[in-house]
Amino acid sequence: MGKVVSITMVSLDGVMQAPGRPDEDSRGAFTRGGWATPYGAMQHLSGQAGSGSLLFGRRTYEDFHRVWPQRKESPFSAILDNMQKYVASTTLKEPLPWMNSTLLHGDAADAVARLKSEHAADLVILGSGVLVQSLLRHNLVDKFVLLIHPLVLGTGRRLFPDGGAPASFRLVASKTTPNGVVIATYQP
Numbered sequence: 013m014g015k016v017v018s019i020t021m022v023s024l025d026g027v028m029q030a031p032g033r034p035d036e037d038s039r040g041a042f043t044r045g046g047w048a049t050p051y052g053a054m055q056h057l058s059g060q061a062g063s064g065s066l067l068f069g070r071r072t073y074e075d076f077h078r079v080w081p082q083r084k085e086s087p088f089s090a091i092l093d094n095m096q097k098y099v100a101s102t103t104l105k106e107p108l109p110w111m112n113s114t115l116l117h118g119d120a121a122d123a124v125a126r127l128k129s130e131h132a133a134d135l136v137i138l139g140s141g142v143l144v145q146s147l148l149r150h151n152l153v154d155k156f157v158l159l160i161h162p163l164v165l166g167t168g169r170r171l172f173p174d175g176g177a178p179a180s181f182r183l184v185a186s187k188t189t190p191n192g193v194v195i196a197t198y199q200p
Contacts, residue, residue, distance in 0.1 A: 013128055013129055013131075013132070014064065014127070014128050014131040014132055014133050014134050014135055015128070015134045015135070015154035015155060016067065016124065016128060016134070016135045016137065016147060016152050016153050016154050016155075017064075017134050017135070017136050017137065017153075017154065017155045017156075017157065018137045018144045018153050018155070018156050018157065019057065019136060019137065019138055019157045019159070020137075020138075020139060020141075020144070020156070020157070020158055020159070020171055021048045021053065021054075021139075021158075021159045021161060022158055022159065022160055022161065022170075022171055023047065023160075023161050023163050023164060023165045023168075024160065024161070024162065024163060024164050025164045025165060025166065025170075026170040026171055026172060027047075027165040027167070027168035027169065027170055028139065028141050028168075028169060028170065028171045029042050029045070029141075029168040029169040030042060030044070030045030030046065030047070030168070031045075031046070031047055031048035031049070031139075031161075032045075032046060032048065032049060032079075033045055033046050033049070033079075034046045036075060037071070037075070037169075039169065040167075040168070040169070042167065042168050042169070044165050044167070044168065047161065047163060047165060048159070048161055050191075051161055051189070051191045051192075051193050052189075052191065053159045053161070053189050053191065053193040053195065054159070056187070056189045056193070056195060057157070057159075057195070064095075064131075064133035064134035064135060064136055065095060065096040065097065065098060065127075065131065065133060065134075065135050065136070066092070066095050066096070066097045066098065066135075066136055066137075066138065067097075067098045067099075067100070067124065067127075067135040067136065067137045067140070067143070068097060068098070068099050068100070068137070068138070068139075068140050068143070069099075069100055069101070069139075069140035069141075069142050069143035070099065070100070070101035070103060070104055071140075071142070072138065072139040072140040072143075073097070073099045073101070073104075073108075073110075073113070073140075076092065076110075076138070077109060077110040080092045080093070081093060081110065093110075093111055093112070094111075094112065095112060096112050096114070097110060097112055097113040097114070098113075098114050098116055098123075098127060098135065099113060099114065099115050099116060100116045100120035100123065100124070100140075100143050100146075101115060101116075120143060120146055120147070121146060121147060121149075121150040121152060124147055124152050125150070125152060128152065137153075141169060141170075141171055144171065145171075145172075145173070145176055145177070148176070148177050148179060149177040151200065153200065154199065154200070155184075155197060155198070155199050156181065156197070156198045156199075157195065157196075157197050158171075158194075158195070158196050158197075158198070159193055159194075159195050160193065160194040160195075160196060161192075161193050162191075162192040162193065162194075179200055180200070181198035181199060181200055182198060182199050182200075183196060183197070183198055184197050184198065184199050185197040
């Protein structure tokens, strides 16, 4: 049975919104997009996002599709193109525009539970905060890899918002990048 692994960049105050680009996600008048880029922490993940399949919520899928297939100079682009991508959405319709993409039908938690039971490989979630929060409520996230950046944003969408599902975790691994990003791996 596969595991669901959430890989998320967060600030010290738990903000996960728009880590990659200024125009990535301005919901709620968020103006601090691109905050994680100067730290270059994703390169320290040792292939964790390169195995298994990807699992996305609609917003993150659309953002990744808008950006990565056009970045042919990046080796990450080819990896993303070739990986199987599952998308939880109630508004998208098939066929999905990005190669190797499959729309999950019905309730996201039920669909992900089925995927976990049918696949031996991991299902890796990059970002997709709403999806992660939904799966956490159903005890479907097996591992969190948090890239904790040494800055406080003061505003923005958080990975664990007020009123979210309570949970406790056990630290299973950690390392610090030269730029001060702590990569902490937790299991429920």
